[in-house]
Amino acid sequence: MDKEFLTIALPKGKLLIDSIQLLSRVGIECSHVNEDSRKLFYDLPNSKVKIIICRPTDIPTYVEYGAADLGFVGKDTLLEENKDVAELLDLKFGYCRFVVAMLEASVPPKLPSGEYDLSGLNHQRVATKFPRVTETYFSGIGMQVTPIKLHGNMELAPCVDLAEMIVDIVSTGKTLKENHLVEVAPILEATTRLIANRVAYRMKYERIRDLVECLRKDLLTYGG
Secondary structure (H helix, E strand, C coil): CCCCCCEEEEEEEHHHHHHHHHHHHHCCCCCCHHHHHCCCCCEECCCCCEEEEEEEHHHHHHHHCCCCCEEEEEEEHHHHHCCCCEEEEECCCCEEEEEEEEHHHHCCCCCCCCCCCCHHCCEEEEEEEECHHHHHHHHCCCCCEEEEEEECCEEEEEECCCCEEEEEEECCCCHHCCCEEEEEEEEEECCCCEEEHHHHHHHCHHHHHHHHHHHHHHHHHHHH
């Protein structure tokens, strides 16, 4: 194993541009990496780095099994996939929130604290891309629900009586409003994280440590 060479998995989609910009600022010049080329593997010998482009939900798997030493992945994906990887650094970009939302006409009453009273929703159905996160949240507040796994357009589910609630990630909340949904409970906030394969972290510790420190300094400089 070449302890100086790192394979880094980057996510397709909206996180890729920020990932490339961050790596380029810390000396890993990869501005030519882009999703439009359909090329999924880039060799950067000058930086002693290989970059692979993956679906965001697959990155924890690539890292866990050692196909990549490091990965950039949203905390939402990290929590849902629950892979055995080391989380090294909050990269601060790609901010979103997990929320519970319902149709305006169905929202429960509020408690004196101002929070919505979810107790009447016990044993109800929840449409979500994130069944593990959903079950963890509701069990944490003493409730049982039935997650219904969907891959997109969560907002449709309450409109057609597929589910009473949704759990989804939002950034501005605009899509919820456009579909007459109301956020009734926040779950957690999520940003992009740097993760590592546990074996690679031991075998390539100095190289990974140096990269982490460069990233940390960059985040302080640019206020990430």
